[in-house]
Amino acid sequence: MTPKLMIPGPVSVDDDVLFEMGQQVRPHYGAEWTAVYNETRDLLKQVFKTEGDVHILSGSGSAALDAAIGSLATTGETVVVGNNGYFGERLEEICEGYGLDITRVSAPLGEPLDPESFRQAFKVDPRPALVALVYLETATAVVNPVREIAAIANELGIPIVLDAVSALGGLPLDMDEWGIDICASASQKCLGAPPGLGPIAVAARAWKIMESKADRGHGWYLNLETWRRFADEWGPWHPHPVTVATSNIYALRAGLLKLLDEGIEQRIKRYTKLALQLRKGVRALGMEPLTPDDQLAPVLTAVYAPDGVAIGELVGYLREEHNLMISGGLGGGLKDRVFRVGHMGPTVTEQDIDEVLGALRAFLELKHIPLAEPT
Ligand SMILES: Cc1ncc(COP(=O)(O)O)c(C=O)c1O
Known part of the structure; x- marks a missing residue:
């Protein structure tokens, strides 16, 4: 018998969400699909609390994090990473994969990151390509003071990437007001849908940074500019570059409707x-x-x-x-x-x-x- 899931994701889902997963497969293009996809993006915008763009990557939360970091930073640049647990470590691994030079800001195990430690790190490295950190460190259940850290990064003009994989929909978050540049999440946790999708929100400031770095050259699938280009050029019928996981997106839409309704x-x-x-x-x-x-x-x-x-x-x-x-x-x-x-x-x-x-x-x-x- 399927166990009751009391783990930090995936979660057991509502009947409306299950219903969508049980429907016949639906296509990933055409007017009907585009309306559903865009509605789901609009619902996500309400949850991220952003006027920025939202894309829904078919892939897990790590795909969205990988896309956030790889799209903003160029190999050889420095980055500052908050690391007070397993998923902070994951952010570092993603940065290493892109050949970035990491300055780590850590905290004793089980304790939140200290905003002042970021200020110190920015004194040593005043112009990192980005600062990345986890909101809810799922390994320890420690909540990091994102708002305070973002305020420091904003003051210094340093782009901030937030891992909200286990936080979006379950912890207070206001992406625009807090000044987050890219916020990445996943479908299988507080959004109440099955695994398989990595929603990602991108502020206008982040697109400007990408535009200013013509030689970034980090791949295609996890390059956010690829997702934007297709949304712009193929918007009315196929607003994404690939065959996205349509059943999962219908299910995510159902989960988001439940969340916003409550x-x-x-x-x-x-x-x-x-x-x-x-x-x-x-x-x-x-x-x-x-x-x-x-x-x-x-x-x-x-x-x-x-x-x-x-x-x-x-x-x-x-x-x-x-x-x-x-x-x-x-x-x-x-x-x-x-x-x-x-x-x-x-x-x-x-x-x-x-x-x-x-x-x-x-x-x-x-x-x-x-x-x-x-x-
Ligand atoms: C905070 C955090 N970041 C990243 C991830 C990785 O997400 P995924 O397994 O969807 O790639 C998780 C998964 O548990 C997480 O909790």
């Missing part, structure tokens, strides 16, 4: 309530979340396991005995110490959180691990 702020409130419920519940079992409550991520909670608990065994038990899927830690340092519970799916309810808590309790009892005294 309201982004309202949904974030709902997720925050789930996060607080989970935090209270794990503490009652004698465990502590990795981040304090005033820094919680509405959509994801990482929890220290009690001493002596093998994370793999815990995750396996929930999967086998309770048909619930949660995640272990990700990346060095925390891999064997924390487990992560995703509550970023639009279908997750208070009952689901109770179910996870019940299953955790059962595991601890099975292992004779003392539970916290009731307070």
Whole structure:
């Protein structure tokens, strides 16, 4: 039986989204398709909160991140990368792939990046091609202070690329007001659709930078200018360069309609309530979340396991005995110490959180691990 997904993506999806995935395949060109594609882009604009352009890459979130970095920076240039976890590391790997010289801004494991560290990095390297960072570091559930970091980058005229793969639709985000140049995400997390799409929003400033660098020459498929050219030249019937994943885009549209119908702020409130419920519940079992409550991520909670608990065994038990899927830690340092519970799916309810808590309790009892005294 398909497990209930309480992992940080992909998420279990709504019936409307499932319905779209079950329809006969639809073509990727023509007036009817173009209307659906453009509507989906418009819905995404409302979620990114941008007047910029949105493209929907067929590929995962990493494809969108790869496109963002490769389209803005030229091999040999320097970049500043925020790295406080596995997905910060991924940003560095993408930059390395393009032959960029990286100045890393890090933070102790489990802590957010410090905006002042970026200011220091920009003193050492005042004109990097871009600064890139992750909004919600999914490996640790740490939320980085994007708005503050973007303000510094804006003040200095440094383009900023944001990995909002696990944040878009689940954390507050205002791309234009915060001054983000390119924001990349993925369909399978807070947008409530299946994996397969990398929505990407591009501000006018970012296009200007691309235009000013005629010799960038980074490929074709993940070159954002290719996507813009086709949207411009083939707009009325085939507004993208390739045969895009049409079923997934119909499904994403359904997920976005649900999100906007509920309201982004309202949904974030709902997720925050789930996060607080989970935090209270794990503490009652004698465990502590990795981040304090005033820094919680509405959509994801990482929890220290009690001493002596093998994370793999815990995750396996929930999967086998309770048909619930949660995640272990990700990346060095925390891999064997924390487990992560995703509550970023639009279908997750208070009952689901109770179910996870019940299953955790059962595991601890099975292992004779003392539970916290009731307070
Ligand atoms: C913050 C973050 N960035 C990037 C990725 C990579 O996304 P994808 O697996 O869709 O390529 C993930 C996936 O979990 C993520 O959480």
